[in-house]
Amino acid sequence: xxxxxxxxxxxxxxxxxxxxxxxxxxxxxxxxxxxxxxxxxxxxxxxxxxxxxxxxxxxxxxxxxxxxxxxxxxxxxxxxxxxxxxxxxxxxxxxxxxxxxxxxxxxxxxxxxxxxxxxxxxxxxxxxxxxxxxxxxxxxxxxxxxxxxxxxxxxxxxxxxxxxxxxxxxxxxxxxxxxxxxxxxxxxxxxxxxxxxxxxxxxxxxxxxxxxxxxxxxxxxxxxxxxxxxxxxxxxxxxxxxxxxxxxxxxxxxxxxxxxxxxxxxxxxxxxxxxxxxxxxxxxxxxxxxxxxxxxxxxxxxxxxxxxxxxxxxxxxxxxxxxxxxxxxxxxxxxxxxxxxxxxxxxxxxxxxxxxxxxxxxxxxxxxxxxxxx
Amino acid sequence: xxxxxxxxxxxxxxxxxxxxxxxxxxxxxxxxxxxxxxxxxxxxxxxxxxxxxxxxxxxxxxxxxxxxxxxxxxxxxxxxxxxxxxxxxxxxxxxxxxxxxxxxxxxxxxxxxxxxxxxxxxxxxxxxxxxxxxxxxxxxxxxxxxxxxxxxxxxxxxxxxxxxxxxxxxxxxxxxxxxxxxxxxxxxxxxxxxxxxxxxxxxxxxxxxxxxxxxxxxxxxxxxxxxxxxxxxx
Ligand SMILES: Nc1ncnc2c1ncn2[C@@H]1O[C@H](COP(=O)(O)OP(=O)(O)O)[C@@H](O)[C@H]1O
Ligand SMILES: [Mg+2]
Numbered sequence: 218x219x220x221x222x223x224x225x226x227x228x229x230x231x232x233x234x235x236x237x238x239x240x241x242x243x244x245x246x247x248x249x250x251x252x253x254x255x256x257x258x259x260x261x262x263x264x265x266x267x268x269x270x271x272x273x274x275x276x277x278x279x280x281x282x283x284x285x286x287x288x289x290x291x292x293x294x295x296x297x298x299x300x301x302x303x304x305x306x307x308x309x310x311x312x313x314x315x316x317x318x319x320x321x322x323x324x325x326x327x328x329x330x331x332x333x334x335x336x337x338x339x340x341x342x343x344x345x346x347x348x349x350x351x352x353x354x355x356x357x358x359x360x361x362x363x364x365x366x367x368x369x370x371x372x373x374x375x376x377x378x379x380x381x382x383x384x385x386x387x388x389x390x391x392x393x394x395x396x397x398x399x400x401x402x403x404x405x406x407x408x409x410x411x412x413x414x415x416x417x418x419x420x421x422x423x424x425x426x427x428x429x430x431x432x433x434x435x436x437x438x439x440x441x442x443x444x445x446x447x448x449x450x451x452x453x454x455x456x457x458x459x460x461x462x463x464x465x466x467x468x469x470x471x472x473x474x475x476x477x478x479x480x481x482x483x484x485x486x487x488x489x490x491x492x493x494x495x496x497x498x499x500x501x502x503x504x505x506x507x508x509x510x511x512x513x514x515x516x517x518x519x520x521x522x523x524x525x526x527x528x529x530x531x532x533x534x535x536x537x538x539x540x541x542x543x544x545x546x547x548x549x550x551x552x553x554x555x556x557x558x559x560x561x562x563x564x565x566x567x568x569x570x571x572x573x574x575x576x577x578x579x580x581x582x583x584x585x586x587x588x589x590x591x
Numbered sequence: 592x593x594x595x596x597x598x599x600x601x602x603x604x605x606x607x608x609x610x611x612x613x614x615x616x617x618x619x620x621x622x623x624x625x626x627x628x629x630x631x632x633x634x635x636x637x638x639x640x641x642x643x644x645x646x647x648x649x650x651x652x653x654x655x656x657x658x659x660x661x662x663x664x665x666x667x668x669x670x671x672x673x674x675x676x677x678x679x680x681x682x683x684x685x686x687x688x689x690x691x692x693x694x695x696x697x698x699x700x701x702x703x704x705x706x707x708x709x710x711x712x713x714x715x716x717x718x719x720x721x722x723x724x725x726x727x728x729x730x731x732x733x734x735x736x737x738x739x740x741x742x743x744x745x746x747x748x749x750x751x752x753x754x755x756x757x758x759x760x761x762x763x764x765x766x767x768x769x770x771x772x773x774x775x776x777x778x779x780x781x782x783x784x785x786x787x788x789x790x791x792x793x794x795x796x797x798x799x800x801x802x803x804x805x806x807x808x809x810x811x812x813x814x815x816x817x818x819x820x821x822x823x824x825x
Pocket of ligand 1: 606
């Protein structure tokens, strides 16, 4: 084994080329899938931040920002369902804000149920009750905060020609995907300030009496022509939409496959040349008395060693780049998940397996006597 | 005369098939004994390397048998033949086949490592054998930094590091100048040969004939005679 290790590592050029190939492939795969994972989680930001256990929505909704308003009777109907403890409306929509310096900025507005403020964000300054004050809005201090000119409590702005005043600064767990600031206000103010269709309820947030009631709620909501989804089901629905209906999923898949192929060709090719160049050495080892399976082990060891080193370097590099990107761009949407790393690992193992399979076949076939023919 | 070490009986080896079939070795029988140096001499292409490979467990004969120490080696399994090569045979290849990416000491340590000796212990033993062939101070160099004669001695050190019963050398002096070649064979005669070891040398270098106990002639794949009988017998 150690002989094989020395043979490979002491061949600096080959070893470097192998490492580059595998590192590159692992890096690209982790990078692509992490970016996609980042996008997916952000696309569900509203769902995560509001945090309701069950959501009632129009079945045609694909992503939380493009809600389809529902008539008020749906809210009444949901409230009267047996398993429902309480149900509140949520407004989610977009508006234009005119800042004091005269520039316009698109924002996303979330209107919380006036009586319960269900789904309210955690405030870092200001009092939540001030949300009921005239023209009151709570601004989320996320990566987009600067786009509103870093407002403080009392900062005024215009929202669709209505006056707005900042009464609180909030923090949320997940930033949105679209790079616009988020404002919270009451449901009533949201629907008065923002022009809307005849129907105004974007979502109905439901607190079931117990988790056993969820199945029945879903069934009954379905009979109304609407859809009730648990938080995770809603997130899955959004992810599925982005994966399969936007072309993003297929692009990421393509890129991953391309990284795999590039990595495989660089590493496979280099490893194959390495084996070919050293075939005579393997023959000599056989002639000295190495058994076939010992040489196979040696090759597998070489492949594993490079694969694992390259994989580590690739993942490390991806993590480094993402961290650096976040420093410059706090909003950078990428997230390394265990699934991504696992996927890249499987791909790297595949690359190593295919490369060494070719090598093993060559080495098994060589006869010790062949070394006399050179 | 020593104990019987190798008995080759009616060995045959051909290459190619059909009309292209050529015989490299035909009907070769001979004995080699512990405590002797046996030369196999003959023109290029006469089948010396092929014969050597068959008695060393490297090349399977198409006919005949090889008994080493009373065991028919070609009736063993592939793994057992590999073990036989590792434990019983020391083979010095004509072009050495040293590993350029390993140090000289690591090259010598290879058979020991294949015998599952600890890496560090193997290196220590290898250094001892390098000392025997007078190359201790070259242990850390890659073999390409060594002269031809030195490389030959490294190859010998590697072949004897596993203490083989039978040491086989294929044209050990072919790429050396006369004086170096003489010194190496003289060295083998005086330092490597002992009563429990049989040494077989293939050569057509008549300057080193004086170090042989017996000289066997080959031509066209056949053994055509032994032109110097065992001096121990006389
Ligand atoms: N692997 C091989 N394939 C085909 N022919 C071979 C092979 N090895 C040796 N030969 C042929 O067998 C004959 C004997 O070769 P060899 O044993 O190498 O002779 P020597 O070592 O005496 O020079 C030669 O004619 C050579 O061409
Ligand atoms: Mg030859």
